[in-house]
Amino acid sequence: MTDSTHYEPKRSAELFEEAQRYIPGGVNSPVRAFRGVGGTPLFFSGGQGAYLLDEDSNRYVDYVGAWGPLILGHCHPAVISALQTQLSKGLGYGASTAAEVEIAKTICKLVPSIEKVRLVTSGTEATMSAIRLARGFTRRDKVVKFEGCYHGHVDGLLVKAGSGALTLGEPDSLGVPRSYTDQTFVLPYNDIDAMKQLFADHGGEIACIIVEPVAGNMNLVPPVPGFLETMRELCTQYESVLIFDEVMTGFRTALGGAQSVYGVTPDLTTLGKVIGGGLPVGAFGGRADIMNCIAPLGPVYQAGTLAGSPLAVAAGQAMLNEIQKPGFYEGLTQRTSQMLEGLQQRADAAGIAFTTNQVGGMFGCFFTEEKAVTRFEQVMACNVERFKRYFHLMLDNNVYLAPSAFEAGFVSAAHGDDEIRLTLDAAEKAFAAL
Incomplete structure (x- = not known):
């Protein structure tokens, strides 16, 4: 496992090339192909708590959570x-x-x-x-x-x-x-x-x-x-x-x-x-x-x-x-709010037009001047090119987001102060680079 702040998807690239010979598009579900963000899709070998490990031994804080179900984190x-x-x-x-x-x-x-x-x-x-x-x-x-x-x-x-x-x-x-x-x-x-x-x-x-x-x-x-x-x-x-x-x-x-x-x-x-x-x-x-x-x-x-x-x-x-344990959802909601407030503060400090939505442990991030996003046309008008750059900058700093500007994110019970801090540090660097 590496502590590098730049992901090197060499093994993932090899697997993707091989996969395309046997699987249409190299993936068994379209969003996995990274078509929405560009670059080489990652192949993962394991997960533990709030983290995913890819085939190149890069470790990421995971905000996809298998598209939602891993509310307890990986391998609870x-x-x-x-x-x-x-x-x-x-x-x-x-x-x-x-x-x-x-x-x-x-x-x-x-x-x-x-x-x-x-x-x-x-x-x-x-x-x-x-x-x-x-x-x-x-x-x-x-x-x-x-x-x-x-x-x-x-x-x-x-x-x-x-x-x-x-x-x-x-x-x-x-x-x-x-x-x-x-x-x-x-x-x-x-x-x-x-x-x-x-x-x-x-x-x-x-x-x-x-x-x-x-x-x-x-x-x-x-x-x-x-x-x-x-x-x-x-x-x-x-x-x-x-x-x-x-x-x-x-x-x-x-x-x-x-x-x-x-x-x-x-x-x-x-x-x-x-x-x-x-x-x-x-x-x-x-x-x-x-x-x-x-x-x-x-x-x-x-x-x-x-x-x-x-x-x-x-x-x-x-x-x-x-x-069903007491306080479970209150904690999940609080951690999600903590992260989103931190993201907004860092985007504002960098002068980046950015807003978020949240319901419980689900969240959305939008690169837009709009203060509230409630309609499909607002979503479609967001700066998708900026999201693509943001996605890869976050990935470079060991944070894995959904590889699409049109997917929700998920916080799990395994995300604690350390993971939130790592995420916000990565976002601060990403917003500065944008």
Whole structure:
């Protein structure tokens, strides 16, 4: 392990070159390719606490956290112990286990809007299943989503806004039939008036709204006052299903998820790999009358051979036990605020236009003159070239951020004073260089 303040990705470069011969683009998920920031993507060999170690033995303070689920940090002893215990019993059975019942009880207890829950294997599967369920329950087809929100690579949700705020979406990927996106309305995030107008015009056709209650896929953008409340009112009025996609925010922003932060109750909630302690898993759940429409009780089909993986459930239950300890979220929020305040002070001192957003342990950083970022167009107007330079300057000083200007960051319980200090020292150098 080196103490160098400049990363040398020689081994990562070799691995990336080899990977491109066997894996499309050399990566198994596009953002890993560093296309958004340039340069050679890093290949990691391990993680411990708040740190990642790459294949060249460079050590970084990690603010990606496997894209959110590692709220306890890497290799937390309770999670590792639970996995080791389960490994001695087997990897999986393709059948039900007592552990599935236990984690389902825990999820329902911690998220009161979830009366019943079904485990799946990914966040994408969770959102896809929740939408199918909402359509089956309402006997309607149309779905409402918001610009800048990502709900997995489901065909009907890979859409961009059409020519106007109230038009049906256009396919955002080749391979997605127009007939799929014809069923999806795309609205501007945080635009209350556009939402009201859409329901006035098409409310009787709308099966559901799906929304990130805190948008984490256009960097981090919280809801403005009234935004979530209005969609709750509209869904109730028009008998549509309100789905909160809490794949990112669930157990991340607060113990009860973003819905507990803002006091708005959805009909269905989707959760992601945070409930697996970092292992591949997802879930969707909500009102019992809606969930009872899922097979084998009802006519809406959904299944998963590896759903409720014993390993993922063991790790997830261990994580959920830890985050229920008194003061856990207060400490996480305080550390995140401490870091963001330090970043803002150093940016201001260097004369860099910069602002931040925060909800709990999630954060966003924007190179912009705007004092508050609440809309997709504000995010898109930020100085992306400056972010690219900032990303590499931070990397040079052993801080690993998401390799995109449009991704949220995550602080874990393993981030302490030393890690915050290292981060702020790196940022001071980066802002000076900008």
